[in-house]
Amino acid sequence: MAELRGRRALVTGARRGIGARIAEELAKAGASVAVCGRNAGDCQAVVDRIASAGGHAFDHRLDMTELEKIGRAVHSAAERLGGLDLIVNNAGTIDPMGAIGALDPLQFHRTMLINVSGAFAVVNAGWTYLRKNRGRVINLSSGAASAPMEGWAAYCSSKAALLMLTRSIAIEGMADDIRAFAFVPGLVDTDMQGAIREANINRVSKVPREDLLPAEKPARMAVWLASGAADGLSGQTVDIRDPQIQALIHNQEHK
Template sequence: MTLTGKTALVTGGNRGIGLATVRALAQAGATVHFTARSAANLAAAQRELGPVIATGHVANMTDRLAMTTLFQQPFDILINNAGIIGPIGRILDIQVEDWARNIDTNLTAAFHATQLALRHMVQRGGGTIVNLSSGAAHRPQEGWSAYCAGKAGLAMLTRSVHMEYGDHGIRIFGFAPGVVDTDMQGTIRASGINPVSKLPRASLAPADEPARAIAWLCTPAADPLAGSELDVRNPDLRAAAGLPPLA
């Protein structure tokens, strides 16, 4: 698996699945950029990466001007990873402003990044976009109305991009990484509000597994799957991406 000569951007690449994806793409030969919300988060990510070379940018996904400035340079690969889980709570217990903030981060900001990336990709004859999806895009979870709605919208965005620009060389995938040991899962466990919060930490997957699958999706080997919603737990996908079979 090689991505030599490709330039990639991972949003929210300073921790969790995003940071693992930065590492996986760089190890595959790509020139990798990533975003973080603050200089402190950026510095922490660079320490975690160690000898892995990647360029960090302080940019909040919802800051339209910052993202427009960042996308003045073209990227061959966009990983729409940045996202939030909250507000966690039943519909009558949450504020509409918090609900809207989730949609702006998980859906509207991902649309904006996709739009900015497409302008260069279409001109250059192709590119790859991976949207971090979730089982929540297809199955509601108590207390996650905003997250489920945002991920469902993102799944439809994936299909829309494939329909409109697949013939222009754009390869886009929705990818559900499974239940991974990240800070977001810590927030979910603390809420105690639905079955996902009850999962023991020992049962959660390491972040490097979905990251390796994401890197594989950026290679031509994944061409037949373009436009699809994929799940890291699918045995055929795991085998193709070189991941161990699930127990």
């Protein structure tokens, strides 16, 4: 297990699924975690599990659609944590799914707002802390960032933009030792995957639930990225399914 004792982290979209598991694994590794959800109290069950395991975390309201309030929410979390070393932009939406001609432009815009603009606003607000603490940013990416998929115009476009934002963070943060990763967690058994199956819109919809990864696997890899062990991969896409990444982790664990 990577050692994150003394680190301070903020995780968005952490009410359930991958975000919740990342928050729990970060706390297990010793980090203090602001567990963020759209509404106050959304993440209390996650916080309670962390506390029961001896970790430190608190529920924190941060709505990715409220750009004008994100800065205050990030600063408030950082004050309570005593600083900020790590941002995990996990919050995201797959909707709207459908053919381009049938999509509502306002819903398309909302996807970009949550998946890209909101993620930018979180990093923007946390930039001073990240510069001071040689911080790290983990943006939850997807194979959809580089591979278009039928019915996912909004999602694919947003993830492609988030990938470029990640690269920009890595380049601009280099002078202050800020690292940024576009983390692809693979196909994970979450509510989002349930919505994809129900939509029955492309080949990902056909993936049986039993073939999906449990959320704890990408959560553990997120801890690895947060630990500094992968700093040489800053600015890159880090895919949990990549054999080279798996080999790198294996070699580090068995040194």
